Amino acid sequence: MSVAEARVNEDIEAVMRDMAGAAREAVRALAVAPSEAKANALRAAADALRTDNAALLDANARDLEEARRRELGGAMLDRLALDPRRIEAMANGLDEIAALPDPVGDVMAEWMRPNGLRIARVRVPLGVIGIIYESRPNVTADAGALCLKAGNAAILRGGSESFHSSRAILTALRHGLARAKLPEAAIQLVPTRDRAAVGAMLKMAELIDIIVPRGGKSLIERVRRESRIPVIAHLEGICHTYVDGEADLDTARKVVLNAKMRRTGVCGATETLLIDRRIAARAVAPILEDLAAAGCEIRGDAATRALFPAALVATEADWTTEYLEAIISVRVVDGVDGAIEHINRFGSHHTDAIVTCDGAVAERFLDRVDSAIVLHNASTQFADGGEFGMGAEIGISTGRLHARGPVGVEQLTTFKYVVRGDGQVRP
Amino acid sequence: MSVAEARVNEDIEAVMRDMAGAAREAVRALAVAPSEAKANALRAAADALRTDNAALLDANARDLEEARRRELGGAMLDRLALDPRRIEAMANGLDEIAALPDPVGDVMAEWMRPNGLRIARVRVPLGVIGIIYESRPNVTADAGALCLKAGNAAILRGGSESFHSSRAILTALRHGLARAKLPEAAIQLVPTRDRAAVGAMLKMAELIDIIVPRGGKSLIERVRRESRIPVIAHLEGICHTYVDGEADLDTARKVVLNAKMRRTGVCGATETLLIDRRIAARAVAPILEDLAAAGCEIRGDAATRALFPAALVATEADWTTEYLEAIISVRVVDGVDGAIEHINRFGSHHTDAIVTCDGAVAERFLDRVDSAIVLHNASTQFADGGEFGMGAEIGISTGRLHARGPVGVEQLTTFKYVVRGDGQVRP
Numbered sequence: 001m002s003v004a005e006a007r008v009n010e011d012i013e014a015v016m017r018d019m020a021g022a023a024r025e026a027v028r029a030l031a032v033a034p035s036e037a038k039a040n041a042l043r044a045a046a047d048a049l050r051t052d053n054a055a056l057l058d059a060n061a062r063d064l065e066e067a068r069r070r071e072l073g074g075a076m077l078d079r080l081a082l083d084p085r086r087i088e089a090m091a092n093g094l095d096e097i098a099a100l101p102d103p104v105g106d107v108m109a110e111w112m113r114p115n116g117l118r119i120a121r122v123r124v125p126l127g128v129i130g131i132i133y134e135s136r137p138n139v140t141a142d143a144g145a146l147c148l149k150a151g152n153a154a155i156l157r158g159g160s161e162s163f164h165s166s167r168a169i170l171t172a173l174r175h176g177l178a179r180a181k182l183p184e185a186a187i188q189l190v191p192t193r194d195r196a197a198v199g200a201m202l203k204m205a206e207l208i209d210i211i212v213p214r215g216g217k218s219l220i221e222r223v224r225r226e227s228r229i230p231v232i233a234h235l236e237g238i239c240h241t242y243v244d245g246e247a248d249l250d251t252a253r254k255v256v257l258n259a260k261m262r263r264t265g266v267c268g269a270t271e272t273l274l275i276d277r278r279i280a281a282r283a284v285a286p287i288l289e290d291l292a293a294a295g296c297e298i299r300g301d302a303a304t305r306a307l308f309p310a311a312l313v314a315t316e317a318d319w320t321t322e323y324l325e326a327i328i329s330v331r332v333v334d335g336v337d338g339a340i341e342h343i344n345r346f347g348s349h350h351t352d353a354i355v356t357c358d359g360a361v362a363e364r365f366l367d368r369v370d371s372a373i374v375l376h377n378a379s380t381q382f383a384d385g386g387e388f389g390m391g392a393e394i395g396i397s398t399g400r401l402h403a404r405g406p407v408g409v410e411q412l413t414t415f416k417y418v419v420r421g422d423g424q425v426r427p
Numbered sequence: 428m429s430v431a432e433a434r435v436n437e438d439i440e441a442v443m444r445d446m447a448g449a450a451r452e453a454v455r456a457l458a459v460a461p462s463e464a465k466a467n468a469l470r471a472a473a474d475a476l477r478t479d480n481a482a483l484l485d486a487n488a489r490d491l492e493e494a495r496r497r498e499l500g501g502a503m504l505d506r507l508a509l510d511p512r513r514i515e516a517m518a519n520g521l522d523e524i525a526a527l528p529d530p531v532g533d534v535m536a537e538w539m540r541p542n543g544l545r546i547a548r549v550r551v552p553l554g555v556i557g558i559i560y561e562s563r564p565n566v567t568a569d570a571g572a573l574c575l576k577a578g579n580a581a582i583l584r585g586g587s588e589s590f591h592s593s594r595a596i597l598t599a600l601r602h603g604l605a606r607a608k609l610p611e612a613a614i615q616l617v618p619t620r621d622r623a624a625v626g627a628m629l630k631m632a633e634l635i636d637i638i639v640p641r642g643g644k645s646l647i648e649r650v651r652r653e654s655r656i657p658v659i660a661h662l663e664g665i666c667h668t669y670v671d672g673e674a675d676l677d678t679a680r681k682v683v684l685n686a687k688m689r690r691t692g693v694c695g696a697t698e699t700l701l702i703d704r705r706i707a708a709r710a711v712a713p714i715l716e717d718l719a720a721a722g723c724e725i726r727g728d729a730a731t732r733a734l735f736p737a738a739l740v741a742t743e744a745d746w747t748t749e750y751l752e753a754i755i756s757v758r759v760v761d762g763v764d765g766a767i768e769h770i771n772r773f774g775s776h777h778t779d780a781i782v783t784c785d786g787a788v789a790e791r792f793l794d795r796v797d798s799a800i801v802l803h804n805a806s807t808q809f810a811d812g813g814e815f816g817m818g819a820e821i822g823i824s825t826g827r828l829h830a831r832g833p834v835g836v837e838q839l840t841t842f843k844y845v846v847r848g849d850g851q852v853r854p
Contacts, residue, residue: 028771032794113816117805124797126827209827230657230828251850258852344455366845367459370551378544378848387853388844389540400553400636400841401657402829414827417815418793421805423678425685426814 016200020207022185023128023153030151035102037180042098045176046091059168097145100391104151118420123413125151127209132157134215137165144187150412160193202227234395236322237267237350239380242339244356245278252355258379268383273330274339296326303332319346351383372405443627447634449612450555450580457578462529464607469525472603473518486595524572527818531578545847550840552578554636559584561642564592571614577839587620629654661822663749664694664777666807669766671783672705679782685806695810700757701766723753730759746773778810799832
């Protein structure tokens with residue numbers, strides 16, 4: 001721990017309060033900042049990352065060394081590690097966010113009242129956003145940039161493993177802000193690894209408008225339990241693919257294999273496969289053989305195992321488990337209503353797909369499955385802001401309020417009503 | 428706590444849990460209920476109120492008698508009292524909500540991706556909504572109807588003063604639901620006046636999706652403090668009217684008088700008047716004379732009192748007080764920037780107006796005042812869902828998330844992404 005860090009730890013509450021106060025000040029300027037200034041800041045930050053990646057690589061080496069000393073696992077080290085290629089990807093991410101349309105000032109709706117009042121609903125920034133995240137250093141760049149683009153001030157609390165890397169990335173972001181003459185407090189990083197900083201943040205409802213946690217289930221649950229500030233959270237992705245009796249079998253095989261195995265560690269990966277009893281005899285074996293051949297462990301209910309004896313036994317707990325690994329649970333259900341029933345009961349309202357050639361059955365599924373994203377004849381792995389054309393995202397919200405599904409730049413705004421009159425009074 | 432009390436509280440938890448469970452079941456049917464069924468239910472409920480108002484008047488008489496016994500004030504008794512005219516107004520309110528367009532199923536946006544995926548953002552109900560309110564019995568009808576219209580299940584916790592009236596209104600709503608073959612658990616009323624019921628509701632984050640408190644500041648604060656469920660709240664309306672140096676004086680007099688005095692007890696009533704120093708010598712006296720003549724108490728800063736000696740002294744506390752009475756605080760400020768500074772510092776981000784003939788100054792105010800509703804040359808008393816053309820409302824949200832400003836039928840919905848493909852997989 002550095003001397004500066006030790007000093008911060010002495011009075012975390014005061015430090016956090018000062019940061020949030022500075023963020024509130026910054027928001028006033030950001031809310032009316034020209035789109036070009038915000039875009040310029042992001043492009044200058046991207047350039048700074050590219051031209052001075054030595055400082056960032058040094059900082060990252062320190063993080064990696066500490067991680068090795070703490071004997072963190074290989075997967076963690078891989079998530080943490082930066083190299084020139086990853087830094088270039090991070091810089092490109094900033095450039096892409098810079099190129100997105102500025103949501104602030106968008107007139108979302110406009111109408112005239114009989115009394116002549118003209119009413120417009122206009123997008124404005126949300127305000128001060130606290131983001132609490134784990135490990136991957138690139139989140140520092142992404143999250144800071146998305147908040148800035150939408151005119152918000154960001155208070156970032158990165159993972160303790162990426163502490164030094166995040167500080168180096170912040171330096172680049174700050175450089176961009178200064179170049180664009182925007183307040184440096186627009187993007188701040190909590191200067192301590194002490195977890196008390198998170199507790200202090202979650203209490204500052206007067207200064208912080210919204211908290212976005214991004215990380216594992218225990219982090220999300222802690223934040224939801226402690227926060228006095230509204231939270232936009234991605235809890236978990238227990239995603240399903242349902243193969244209907246009227247599915248085209250080739251499509252089903254291709255979609256299921258992709259939905260489960262393209263990447264198993266993402267929230268949109270299918271965790272449970274539901275198969276219509278009417279097609280089970282024909283579909284279970286080929287679909288599960290594809291998965292097994294790709295290295296996937298299969299856990300089935302009795303009907304599944306009768307058709308695919310190599311499957312392990314699925315227990316009730318499997319229906320509510322987000323594996324994030326090459327494991328799939330499989331259940332034979334009675335048609336689309338059986339699938340809807342299972343998904344609404346055991347799922348996490350994240351992303352669910354149906355494979356069928358019957359349009360009416362598909363619409364029934366899309367209507368009745370209560371999830372942020374529902375798909376017909378497509379892989380659940382499309383659950384991603386970039387794939388939706390929304391540009392970068394800060395996560396996928398499994399909540400119902402404000403933002404549902406991918407949280408991109410637009411979802412980091414709110415709106416105000418602007419009413420223009422010529423002296424109207426209310427009778 | 429006595430053993431008996433403990434048992435009661437235990438029962439309340441179970442009762443509330445059963446209600447919320449029934450509401451969750453109802454939501455499934457409501458989410459896919461035809462628009463006509465929902466409208467028919469509301470119209471049948473309106474008819475039931477009209478044709479059997481004797482039962483409701485009896486119930487209301489019981490409430491009034493209990494209120495008199497508890498020596499509640501005249502204003503409270505007036506808010507509580509129903510008569511055939513008020514019942515007719517309530518029934519008309521239900522008919523008006525029935526006639527609103529159904530928001531559920533609205534395609535808010537739709538686009539095609541380069542890979543052929545068609546993505547639509549479609550409005551869906553929020554889910555189970557808990558509404559906690561005080562005194563006025565008509566809220567039972569309005570809130571229940573608004574929730575139903577948007578496909579939500581409502582758990583209503585009315586004021587203890589209107590307990591019997593609310594039950595009679597619920598009977599009419601239930602009659603409408605039954606006639607339209609919708610689940611009766613779509614609208615439920617907490618069957619006890621025990622305040623523990625509120626505590627139990629606020630903990631059921633797994634069953635209730637959102638809490639809407641509607642009442643005084645202490646109720647709102649209790650709900651915000653205790654709730655584990657997201658809250659859409661109207662905290663308070665510390666609204667301002669700013670008279671700019673370039674204002675037309677006649678317009679300013681008319682708008683200010685209306686903004687303060689049309690009705691003083693509504694959240695959109697102006698509580699603080701800000702006057703540009705450049706026009707103070709000309710504007711302070713006539714504007715304040717109008718207000719004084721209408722019976723308004725005036726509390727001014729030193730500059731105001733120099734020009735209008737009859738004003739009482741305004742203290743710092745006046746800038747943060749929602750009077751809801753015929754009292755106004757008045758301050759002379761330095762132009763539009765002084766007004767913006769004052770409003771963002773002391774206001775409640777509810778509704779604020781500028782009176783000016785200078786378009787650029789007006790735009791500066793509309794841009795920089797961080798409130799749910801900002802008006803140019805119009806009375807702050809237009810802060811109302813009906814006046815905005817949104818139909819009935821359940822309140823005006825002073826929060827920034829999800830719903831800001833009037834909370835009407837649309838604000839009681841969320842959305843899902845519906846993605847239609849033909850076998851796409853993610854590369």
